[in-house]
Amino acid sequence: MQVPEQAAAESAARELGAFLERRREQIAQRWADAPLFRTVFTVSRDEAMEACRTVVDALSEAASSGRLESIAAPGFGSVREQLGRMAASRARRGFTPAQIADEAAGLRVEAADLLRGEVQGLPDQEAREVLLALTVLMGTLRLVIMETTVNAGEELIARQQQQLLEVATPVINLWEGIIAVPLIGTLDSARSQVVMESLLQAIVEQRARYAILDITGVPTVDSLVAQHLMKTVAAARLMGAECIVSGIRPAIAQTIVHLGIDLSSVLTRSSLADALAYALTQQGIEVSRSAAGVSPR
Numbered sequence: 001m002q003v004p005e006q007a008a009a010e011s012a013a014r015e016l017g018a019f020l021e022r023r024r025e026q027i028a029q030r031w032a033d034a035p036l037f038r039t040v041f042t043v044s045r046d047e048a049m050e051a052c053r054t055v056v057d058a059l060s061e062a063a064s065s066g067r068l069e070s071i072a073a074p075g076f077g078s079v080r081e082q083l084g085r086m087a088a089s090r091a092r093r094g095f096t097p098a099q100i101a102d103e104a105a106g107l108r109v110e111a112a113d114l115l116r117g118e119v120q121g122l123p124d125q126e127a128r129e130v131l132l133a134l135t136v137l138m139g140t141l142r143l144v145i146m147e148t149t150v151n152a153g154e155e156l157i158a159r160q161q162q163q164l165l166e167v168a169t170p171v172i173n174l175w176e177g178i179i180a181v182p183l184i185g186t187l188d189s190a191r192s193q194v195v196m197e198s199l200l201q202a203i204v205e206q207r208a209r210y211a212i213l214d215i216t217g218v219p220t221v222d223s224l225v226a227q228h229l230m231k232t233v234a235a236a237r238l239m240g241a242e243c244i245v246s247g248i249r250p251a252i253a254q255t256i257v258h259l260g261i262d263l264s265s266v267l268t269r270s271s272l273a274d275a276l277a278y279a280l281t282q283q284g285i286e287v288s289r290s291a292a293g294v295s296p297r
Contacts, residue, residue, distance in 0.1 A: 023118075036100070173206055
């Protein structure tokens with residue numbers, strides 16, 4: 001059996017849902033000029049209007065379900081992608097999640113003005129219940145927009161991190177059949193995975209027979225980094241390329257010995273030039289030494 005307060009709240013939610021459905025066009029007309037919609041959909045006002053209608057429909061569905069306070073309410077799922085695009089666009093313009101949420105909160109004013117005109121004929125208590133229901137629902141919309149804003153920001157950061165990893169791990173075509181990856185900076189699991197993927201892809205594309213991993217610029221090597229290097233060497237062999245690790249400095253060599261890491265199965269050279277000379281020689285290219293370095297002939 002429902003208590004009077006619960007019954008009143010459910011009745012107000014249904015009344016709100018009906019109002020949103022009934023006044024869909026008028027609300028959309030007002031919201032289309034709001035910053036949250038206007039600055040995102042710049043092709044035409046009709047595009048902003050259509051976006052507004054979609055959001056109003058979502059709110060109407062959420063209200064009719066009675067789940068005014070739930071961000072998982074029916075309706076919100078269908079507009080999350082759209083709200084995410086809107087929030088991401090505002091974020092790219094320099095707006096913080098709090099500012100974007102405030103813009104969303106401003107939408108309530110326009111809808112409330114229309115709602116007040118419709119509830120004038122209702123008893124005061126019922127009118128207050130419906131207006132309260134609108135406030136709660138718009139608060140939930142604000143939370144949904146904040147959630148999508150944060151998620152969009154996290155996805156952007158993740159993409160940028162991936163792009164930085166790829167840029168920081170170039171694959172260089174040194175000679176026909178010979179590629180190299182000069183590593184600079186700290187190696188972690190994520191970057192090691194990018195190194196492996198980039199190297200294997202380059203082996204296929206360049207039909208490389210020799211792949212050089214130069215770690216001259218890697219400050220430290222621990223057991224995890226060594227394991228990643230060995231996995232990369234093994235994967236390159238499976239792809240038909242011989243992998244050479246170059247640039248192992250004395251301090252790193254001592255660390256590897258102290259850690260008890262066995263690199264006996266890995267072909268190593270002291271420098272990138274030595275690794276290149278080895279790969280060229282293996283391909284029958286005569287290499288001479290000069291003041292400028294390795295010179296194939």
